[in-house]
Amino acid sequence: MKTLSDFDFKNKKAIIRVDFNVPLDENFKVTDTTRIEAAKPTIDAILAQGGSVILMSHLGRPKGVEEKYSLKHILSTTSEILGVPVQFVSNCIGEEASSAASNLKSGEVLLLENLRFHAEEEAGDVAFAKELASLGDIYVNDAFGTAHRAHASTTIIAQFFSKEKCFGLLLSKEIESLNKVLKNSQKPVTAVLGGSKVSSKITVIENILDKVDHMIIGGGMTFTFVKALGGKIGNSICEDDKQELALEILRLAKEKGVEIHIPVDVVAANAFSNDAETQIVAVDKIPDGWQGLDAGPKSLENFKKVIMDSKTILWNGPLGVFEMENFANGTITLGNFIADSTANGAFSLVGGGDSVAAVKQFGLEDKVSYVSTGGGAMLEMLEGKVLPGIAAILD
């Protein structure tokens, strides 16, 4: 796996695919700078060696050129974070871009306009990728969030660099962390899969059954399993057409020696609302008109033991409707168990939009080993797929 340390960037121009798809408010001010800050170590390292940097990214989903999606809006924030003035060109290809790139001196940074102003980006157009490639000497991919897309700047561009291509620090850390769970894991390995639906996680479940010793299944998915096993789930969320699949997963897990842990009790509510009445009931005896919205205390006690005994933990998806305060306890408590286990030496990886949001919201970000930045990309890696953006560098 080639990374920054395999190259000398002195007097070289690095063209870096970053993920600067940041949220902007109505005045086009960046409201969350996490992604820009995440790319800083790679940029700093290259500049420190006496290289120069050309940054390319997408922002939003523009249809052609749309002013509101211009990367010029993030220019001052990027300069502030990087601590150097950042130059900007209003087209990522063409005369303006190539002349700005060729005039770039050691220590300087150039930001290209939104790649997605050209439909060729998402189409993976070879000629467009070649133009981008012509701007730099070394291609660096540091955008995990788009590594599962075979776009021009994330994948196709790499073919124009025979050897001069590598992963940035952020992307190498993502790959390394996922490999610590999927490949070189210390046992016992536990995966916690929550969230709303079996259908969106099924490929992940199937793939990681081969890699884990324990699987905790929580959140809305629980009820498809419980119903399939003959339990009474009241109005809880359920995918009836996935009941067979749920039974098949349980059978496969048994065959592979994976212990599956499903909540035994839940916080049930008489409406999908934070103000609903609640009661703790057995997961398979939920009264008519009630629905399970969070894991109950006995379930959490059971999960605690599994988590504390684990050496490797993967967490994807909340244990309940954590967006509502009254149903957030399961997710918070689980997050704390994972933090405690991490403090005891376990490696913990949190990924997937909602669990990342939960970890941030509950202040656990620094208490787990790694928080993944790419939702879709991480899920695809967990599904066992080879991401095109990663394969292109390894070629």
Ligand code: AMP
């Ligand atoms: P996902 O995007 O599949 O990871 O699902 C995340 C969503 O699942 C969150 O918005 C949670 O509110 C929701 N969720 C978790 N537990 C439940 C539940 N018991 N009933 C309904 N929705 C749930």
